[in-house]
Amino acid sequence: MAESILELRNVTKTFGDFVAVDSVDFALQAGEIHAILGENGAGKSTLMNLIYGLYQPSKGRIYVTDRENWRHRLRAKSPRDAIASGIGMVHQHFMLVENLTVAENIALSLGQLRLGTVGDTSTNGNYKKWLGKFRFKKEEAVRITEELSERFGLAVDPTALVRTLSVGLKQRVEILKALAVDARILILDEPTAVLSPQEVEGFFTILRKLQADGRAIIFISHKMKEVLDISDRITVLRRGKKVYLGKTGELTARELAREMIGEEISEVERSDSSILESDPPDNVLQLSNLTVLGNRAEVAVSDVSMETRRGEIIGIAGVDGNGQRELAEAIMGLRHNASGTISILGANPKGINAVRHRSVGYIPEDRQTTGVIAAFSVTENLVLNVTHLENIAQWNILNQKKKRETAENLIADYDIRPPNPDIPASALSGGNQQKIVIAREISLQPDLLIAVNPTRGLDVNAARYVHENLLAQREKKKSVLLISTELDEVLLLSDRLYVMSRGKLIEATAQRNNIEALGLLMTGF
Ligand code: ADP
Numbered sequence: 001m002a003e004s005i006l007e008l009r010n011v012t013k014t015f016g017d018f019v020a021v022d023s024v025d026f027a028l029q030a031g032e033i034h035a036i037l038g039e040n041g042a043g044k045s046t047l048m049n050l051i052y053g054l055y056q057p058s059k060g061r062i063y064v065t066d067r068e069n070w071r072h073r074l075r076a077k078s079p080r081d082a083i084a085s086g087i088g089m090v091h092q093h094f095m096l097v098e099n100l101t102v103a104e105n106i107a108l109s110l111g112q113l114r115l116g117t118v119g120d121t122s123t124n125g126n127y128k129k130w131l132g133k134f135r136f137k138k139e140e141a142v143r144i145t146e147e148l149s150e151r152f153g154l155a156v157d158p159t160a161l162v163r164t165l166s167v168g169l170k171q172r173v174e175i176l177k178a179l180a181v182d183a184r185i186l187i188l189d190e191p192t193a194v195l196s197p198q199e200v201e202g203f204f205t206i207l208r209k210l211q212a213d214g215r216a217i218i219f220i221s222h223k224m225k226e227v228l229d230i231s232d233r234i235t236v237l238r239r240g241k242k243v244y245l246g247k248t249g250e251l252t253a254r255e256l257a258r259e260m261i262g263e264e265i266s267e268v269e270r271s272d273s274s275i276l277e278s279d280p281p282d283n284v285l286q287l288s289n290l291t292v293l294g295n296r297a298e299v300a301v302s303d304v305s306m307e308t309r310r311g312e313i314i315g316i317a318g319v320d321g322n323g324q325r326e327l328a329e330a331i332m333g334l335r336h337n338a339s340g341t342i343s344i345l346g347a348n349p350k351g352i353n354a355v356r357h358r359s360v361g362y363i364p365e366d367r368q369t370t371g372v373i374a375a376f377s378v379t380e381n382l383v384l385n386v387t388h389l390e391n392i393a394q395w396n397i398l399n400q401k402k403k404r405e406t407a408e409n410l411i412a413d414y415d416i417r418p419p420n421p422d423i424p425a426s427a428l429s430g431g432n433q434q435k436i437v438i439a440r441e442i443s444l445q446p447d448l449l450i451a452v453n454p455t456r457g458l459d460v461n462a463a464r465y466v467h468e469n470l471l472a473q474r475e476k477k478k479s480v481l482l483i484s485t486e487l488d489e490v491l492l493l494s495d496r497l498y499v500m501s502r503g504k505l506i507e508a509t510a511q512r513n514n515i516e517a518l519g520l521l522m523t524g525f
C-alpha cells in the first residue's frame with residue numbers, strides 16, 4: 001500500500017456540546033483521489049476545515065508529510081500553516097476578492113505564503129494599495145497564472161476582474177491559487193456543485209492532470225456517479241463518524257447511499273396527470289416581451305414571452321450566467337431596468353413587497369447572500385419576508401410569542417437541524433440553511449413559486465426533500481417556475497421545459513429526451 005501523506009488519528013471536533021466530527025481516522029495516500037461522501041451536516045466541511053487550519057481539533061492528531069518529505073504533526077493555527085505544509089483548499093463558497101483581477105488574487109495567495117501575512121483581506125478596502133507595494137509579485141503572479149493555466153488546461157484571463165467571471169471560472173481561479181503556492185494536497189469541497197453537466201467532464205480532466213502531476217486530492221461530493229467516476233478510494237461520513245472506507249467500485253452506488261444515510265433511498269416520483277382534463281389550466285405568471293438589463297446595462301433577458309399555469313412545474317435549464325438570475329429578479333420586482341410586461345394573477349405588481357402580496361414565493365439562487373442572513377438567528381430568518389412579518393405583527397409591532405411559535409412550528413415541520421431557533425443561521429449546514437428558505441417560502445403556500453437552483457450544493461437526500469416540496473406545490477395546483485443549471489433536475493420535475501441561452505428563452509419540451517439537442521441549445525447553438 002502506498003504511503004500516506006496526510007493522516008488523521010482519532011480526530012474529534014465539538015461545537016459546544018455538539019459533536020460535528022467524531023473520532024475520525026483518515027489517511028490520504030500520495031497521488032490518490034480520495035472521495036468523501038456524506039449527507040448534509042455529516043461533518044465533511046468541518047473535517048476539511050480542521051485539516052486546513054480553520055478549526056483546531058478538540059481531540060486527536062493530524063500528521064502531514066510536507067514538500068521536503070518531512071513527516072510531522074500538523075498543528076495548523078490558521079490556513080497559513082496548512083499552506084506552508086503543502087495543503088490547499090477550494091471552499092464550497094469561494095474566498096476570492098471580487099474587485100481584484102485573477103492575477104491579483106493569485107498574488108494575494110502568494111503573499112500569504114512568502115510574506116507570511118496578508119492582513120484581513122475580506123474587510124479592508126486597501127488591497128490596491130497593499131498590492132502596489134508588491135507590484136513585482138503581481139507580475140510574477142501573471143506569469144505563474146499563465147504557466148499553470150497552460151500546464152493544467154485551466155484557461156482563464158489573468159487580467160479579468162474576478163467579479164465578472166462565471167462560477168466555473170471562479171473555481172478555476174481558486175484551484176490556480178492553490179497550485180500557485182504549490183499545494184501537494186488539494187481539498188475540493190463540493191467542487192462540482194457549481195458546475196453545469198457539460199463543465200464537469202472538463203473539470204475531471206483537470207483533476208486527472210493534477211493527479212498525474214503527483215498531487216493528492218480530497219474530493220467532496222454527494223453525487224454518487226461523479227464519485228464513482230473520478231475517485232480511487234471513498235470514505236463515507238455519517239453524523240460525524242466515519243462509517244465506511246474502501247476502494248472505489250467495491251460498493252455500488254446504492255450500497256454507498258445506504259452507508260451515507262443508513263437506509264435505502266428512492267427518487268421522487270412525478271405523477272403524469274396532475275392536470276385534469278376537466279380542470280382548465282389558468283395562467284399564473286404571464287411574461288410578454290420582457291427585456292431586462294443586467295448590472296452592466298447589457299441586455300440580460302431578451303424579449304421573453306411565456307406563461308406558467310396552475311398545477312405545472314415549468315423548467316428553465318441553462319448554463320450559469322445566461323440571464324436566469326436577471327429573469328427571476330425581474331419577476332420578483334427586484335430589477336426595474338425592464339421593459340415589456342410581467343403579470344401575476346392578472347395584476348402588474350411593482351416592487352418585491354407588492355409581488356409577494358400576489359402570493360409569490362422566492363427561493364433565490366444564492367442562499368449565502370440573499371436566501372438567509374448568516375448572522376441572524378434561525379427564527380429571524382424563518383420569518384424574513386413581508387407576508388410572515390405581517391402575519392405575526394399586531395398593531396405594527398411584532399408579537400414575539402407568535403414569532404417564536406411560527407419559528408418552532410416551521411423547524412418541526414421542515415425538520416431543520418439542529419432544532420434550535422436561537423442560534424445564528426451560519427451555524428447550520430448548507431442543507432439546513434436551504435431548509436430555512438424552503439420553510440419560509442413554501443409554508444405560505446404561494447400560488448407562484450420561483451425557485452432558482454434550489455438544490456445547488458445539497459446532497460441526495462436534501463435535494464430529494466426540496467424536489468418533494470416542489471412537486472407538492474404542483475399537486476396542490478400551485479404554479480412553480482424552476483430555473484436550474486442542473487439539467488437532470490429540470491428533466492425530472494418539469495411539465496414544460498425551456499432552455500435559456502444568452503438571454504433568450506427557447507421552448508424545448510419536444511427535445512426532453514434528446515440530451516444532445518438540449519446540450520446544444522444550452523451552449524448557444
Ligand atoms: P457537511 O459539510 O458534511 O454538510 P458540516 O461540516 O458543514 O457538514 O457541518 C457538520 C455539522 O456541524 C452540522 O450539523 C453543522 O450545523 C455543525 N457546525 C458546523 N460548523 C459549526 C459551527 N461553527 N458552530 C456550530 N455548529 C457547527
Ligand code: MG
Pocket residue numbers: 044045046092189430
Ligand atoms: Mg459542507
